[in-house]
Amino acid sequence: MSPVLAAPWTLELVWYTLGAGLLAYVLTAGADFGAGLWDLLASGPRQKAQRAAIEHSIAPIWEANHVWLIFVIVVVFTVFPDAFATLCIAFHVPLLLVLLGIVMRGSAFVFRAYSLAPEASKSRWGHVFAWASIITPVFLGMTLGGMSSGLIRVENQVVTSGYFAGWTTPFAIAVGLFTLALFGLLAASYLCADGPRILQWDFRIRALAAEFVAGIFALFALWRVRIDAPLLWERMSELGLFWPAQIAAGVLALVVFASLLSEQFRLARIAAVLQVALVVVVWGWAMNGDLILNAANIHSSGARAETVEGVLPVLVVGFALCLPSLGYLFRVFKSASADYERQVLESLARSAAGLPKGRAQPEPATAESSAQPKRTL
């Protein structure tokens, strides 16, 4: 009697599903994290309006977006239990920090949104939300960097490389900061395209800055990858991925810059999404079925035939129910952005005229006030 292993093609199917789940998480929840970055860095005469626009854009959808992470983790531990066990041991520390960040961020967001307290105590929650939004993607990125470092050693299912291998190198840290910058880029470009027009200039400069900073971290990571993650470097060279990926990323970065500068915000959003998608796809390609580079592959992580056969139909039915609902959620709040726009303009005009704050102030006073802008992918 021995375990029935799953057919390789089913595992590849699960691998692509995981990739799609990760991409969905990055493009939706990632932007929610990025929005936290811009909440922290809100400044200038429209500081309050920026924060309000951020809150309005993520409030109805962040919890649904967050579920992609749960989806990814559940699929990993269901289908690739050995890889999950290794992952949880080798990356115990950064994952724990990610979790603390997720808890702080979600709680602080809802505490701020539903606080009845005066502005000062609300802004304290705003700071917790913003800082947690920044720290979480950095540790998440460091974990992903560590997973692809090739430095994790496993002998007979025992992790022998310790608890700090892979994710503490300059390369992994650069990947963490790169992740944050990309999330910031996504958030700023979504807000440019869908947010109030009055704030487009504010978020445009932020998107440009994020793109620039992301480029710097990317270059730094590419320099360090040969030193800190030589195996990944080898993989990328072997697959002939390096230069095509570089050129594609460079072209997309130029498109992002150009479209932002020429105020083609919809195009900028598409280019930013494509750029982030490119990063995820190339990373997945280089990993080539390894969940942890050289330490856990989809074909050797204890996947069982019975499990894959049982879970795949669940995934199909689950997505058939959830994806249309998600689309509906996005559509409902998309139609709200025009109303919201008007509100912001009115309140800005009022504060410019030095009038007392009216109830139409676009502040997160009532979390479920009627109008919500919406951002799409």
Place this chain on the structure above:
Amino acid sequence: MSDLFAARCQMALSLGFHILFAVAGMAMPLLMVIAEVLHLRTGKAVYYELARRWAKGTAILFAVGAVSGTVLSFELGLLWPTFMRHAGPLIGMPFSLEGFAFFLEGIFLGLYLYGWDRLSPKLHVLSGVVIALSGLLGGIFVVAVNSWMNTPAGFKAIRVPQADGTLGWQLVELDLWRAFFNPAFPTQAVHMALAAYTSVAFAVLGIHAWRLRQHPASEFHRAAVKVTFAVALVVTPLQALSGDFAAKHLAHAQPAKLAAAEALFETQTRAPLSIGGFVDSDSERLVGALEIPGLLSVLAKGSLDAEVIGLNDIPKEHRPPVNVVHLAFDLMVGCGSALLGWLGLAAFMSLRARSFAAFLQQDSKLARLLVRSAVWVAPLGLVATEAGWVVTEVGRQPWIIHGVMKTSEAVTPMPGLVVPLIAFGLLYAFLGVIVVILLKAHVFASDEKPKDAATKLADEATT
């Protein structure tokens, strides 16, 4: 503190914290939907106000529940990687289902909370129904995992030699649906679902009954008390019944847990039901307990002469910590009985007064005492839920998968686990305090201008 104990404490802390928000996520949407349906049926503004207030509470509690639930799904691997290595392929199915239920709940909660003016009333209430249903299903799916740990099914466990020379487990011939519908699943799922509705109904009832005392004229709190009382009236007796089924299930499927819960050492017919007391670990005797002869045999097996297995028939190394389980069991049953007693009395008084509303306005001493004590029975359902989890989790020790894998075999090799334990302990204590303060502020805010709630709503709608 050993790392194993620290890991167990961290898991207990995370679960104990999350369960409070999970029951809210399961039951609050039901209350909110009932209020909204009543508003649509009667057109009364007070029910609309109620639905909106309860929706706010749901939003706060759901968010904290969502993130603390994420912590749990990671902690399964962070703390118990060996467990997940073997159990993952089997319990992944209910977890995937739960993932989708949670997805739907998150999506429709977004629609519900922010769509008051964007959706038609029918679609809006329908979103609420989806939230309530997916919340219930999500809870049931997670319980399927837990009940599988209690009564594992759907596999064969074989011993295989490991690299280090010792024997390890391997689970083969997996049957995911048999694992899902394991023997403990039906009783445990029903018991947990009803626990959620009971404890939340009483918690909310208590809060509004307390505010009603301060503001006797408040239509708002009166309506809230009515709705929650009606829900409690339906679910609490059912919960008592399901508790009885659960005990009968334990008696044949998990005898060690029942023996520990009752601190029963001798296997015997006419086994007594022991209330309270303390087990002296040297003599292995329960001292200071109130014993009702024969009642355990009747309750657990349905007959006075039925034999109930005692701990002496369980090998010492396979016995759970008796005192903790016994105390928790008594606490759970005690809280449940108190709720049932309060409810029975209130129902009786309402019958005599012709209606619940009339009973609330009654001036008799007993009526006032009962309304007053509502605030004291309010937390008992939540206490019982926590105690119930202690019974089922500590009562399964030393096993993580009953009869297959011990908790000590499953723990991570990671050292220094006391550090995350302290970190999460402080964080959760802090968040708990904040949530209470925030909810309290919202409850008080509902009393600001009880009379012109309608104008306030109109005001809100125009902004």
